[in-house]
Amino acid sequence: MDPRTATLLSHVRASAENRPGVYRFFGPAGELLYVGKSVRVRTRLLSYFRADEGEKAWEIVSQSHQVEWEYTASEFAALLHEFRLIKSHRPLYNVEHKRDRAHCFLQLTREAVPRLRVVGQPGGGGTAEYFGPFHGRHTMADVVRAVNDLLELRDCPSETPMRLADQIQLFPMKDDPRCMRGQTARCLSPCAAGCTTAEYHAQVALARAFLNGESDRPLVILRERMAMAARRLQFEYAAELRDRAERLENVQAWIVELGRTLRRLSLVYTVRGHGGDDRTYVLRRGRIRAEVPAPRTPEEHSALDARVRDIFAMPEPEAMGLRAQEAQELMLVAKWFRLHPEELDATVPAPARAGSDEPFEEAAEARAALARTLERTVEGPEEPEDAEPDGVSEPAG
Numbered sequence: 194m195d196p197r198t199a200t201l202l203s204h205v206r207a208s209a210e211n212r213p214g215v216y217r218f219f220g221p222a223g224e225l226l227y228v229g230k231s232v233r234v235r236t237r238l239l240s241y242f243r244a245d246e247g248e249k250a251w252e253i254v255s256q257s258h259q260v261e262w263e264y265t266a267s268e269f270a271a272l273l274h275e276f277r278l279i280k281s282h283r284p285l286y287n288v289e290h291k292r293d294r295a296h297c298f299l300q301l302t303r304e305a306v307p308r309l310r311v312v313g314q315p316g317g318g319g320t321a322e323y324f325g326p327f328h329g330r331h332t333m334a335d336v337v338r339a340v341n342d343l344l345e346l347r348d349c350p351s352e353t354p355m356r357l358a359d360q361i362q363l364f365p366m367k368d369d370p371r372c373m374r375g376q377t378a379r380c381l382s383p384c385a386a387g388c389t390t391a392e393y394h395a396q397v398a399l400a401r402a403f404l405n406g407e408s409d410r411p412l413v414i415l416r417e418r419m420a421m422a423a424r425r426l427q428f429e430y431a432a433e434l435r436d437r438a439e440r441l442e443n444v445q446a447w448i449v450e451l452g453r454t455l456r457r458l459s460l461v462y463t464v465r466g467h468g469g470d471d472r473t474y475v476l477r478r479g480r481i482r483a484e485v486p487a488p489r490t491p492e493e494h495s496a497l498d499a500r501v502r503d504i505f506a507m508p509e510p511e512a513m514g515l516r517a518q519e520a521q522e523l524m525l526v527a528k529w530f531r532l533h534p535e536e537l538d539a540t541v542p543a544p545a546r547a548g549s550d551e552p553f554e555e556a557a558e559a560r561a562a563l564a565r566t567l568e569r570t571v572e573g574p575e576e577p578e579d580a581e582p583d584g585v586s587e588p589a590g
């Protein structure tokens with residue numbers, strides 16, 4: 194072991210405790226290389242120094258000039274802290290090694306002439322809306338192709354020059370669509386003045402409504418085409434359209450299911466903390482809206498109720514469109530409860546806690562329903578390639 198690594202190891206041995214927390218490895222210029230979390234920080238950190246050459250942990254340690262850690266109240270608190278650190282610093286080893294390949298999202302870009310695409314991860318801070326997560330990238334690619342064709346949205350690269358019909362032209366001229374989709378009526382051809390801005394955005398709104406589970410316009414168009422194909426005795430084509438319609442219906446059912454999970458992820462969740470540092474989290478639609486010390490006195494309980502009421506009084510669209518960080522936080526929280534279903538016992542449906550008039554189920558019923566929807570909507574634990582010694586799952590990054 195080289196002297197630098199030996200110094201890091203003796204620092205960990207001398208000071209780290211076996212408590213939940215988040216640790217960070219820094220490179221020669223103080224740059225953050227890796228963020229991790231564990232229920233037992235000391236054990237976890239020591240395991241890095243036992244890693245074999247070529248393993249990720251070995252690589253991290255061999256590049257590190259400094260290691261730091263901070264304790265958190267619980268594993269859940271560590272998970273959230275780690276997630277936020279990864280999001281704000283994008284450490285090299287987290288970014289390189291943690292890509293969630295199991296899920297994909299649909300991205301509706303916020304370009305002047307938006308596009309609908311499949312992406313692996315939400316990203317790019319506020320420049321798009323995201324729908325999902327979904328399983329099966331290939332199926333979702335088919336779905337996107339179908340929605341794009343049915344609603345005649347463009348799917349060309351972002352740098353393709355656009356020329357909308359209401360754009361003022363110094364030298365008006367007649368253009369041909371730049372690709373076959375425009376020539377075969379599968380795109381409105383905003384590249385060749387085939388539509389106005391408003392016409393194109395009306396189609397984008399339909400795509401958004403479909404993905405929010407509020408409209409089935411693409412399905413209606415498909416069914417009309419199926420009927421037409423059958424009337425023309427084009428049975429093969431009609432069967433193809435039927436398969437496509439089935440895929441779209443499945444996606445819509447999935448969206449409705451996701452919506453249910455999201456609604457049920459409106460909870461007040463109290464987490465037992467290390468040394469009595471219990472914390473209460475208020476979640477609305479899968480996102481953490483407040484974290485407070487767990488109330489103990491009647492006054493503290495009333496203050497929490499008031500806080501929950503305020504959070505739920507704020508209007509919020511029911512839509513599924515999420516900003517990147519929201520989608521990732523939702524996944525993190527959903528996966529937490531999926532992997533730790535016993536933690537649902539420490540939750541109370543938030544509308545119940547807020548004493549609102551909104552109809553709500555009995556807590557036990559709501560928890561059971563949430564466990565069922567999580568089972569279906571969030572994939573179970575992946576088989577970790579490099580299982581951590583203390584059984585803590587790898588960070589979601």
Ligand code: SF4
Binds near residue numbers: 349370374384385
């Ligand atoms: S027709 Fe034009 S706008 Fe439509 S996909 Fe092709 S290049 Fe893009």
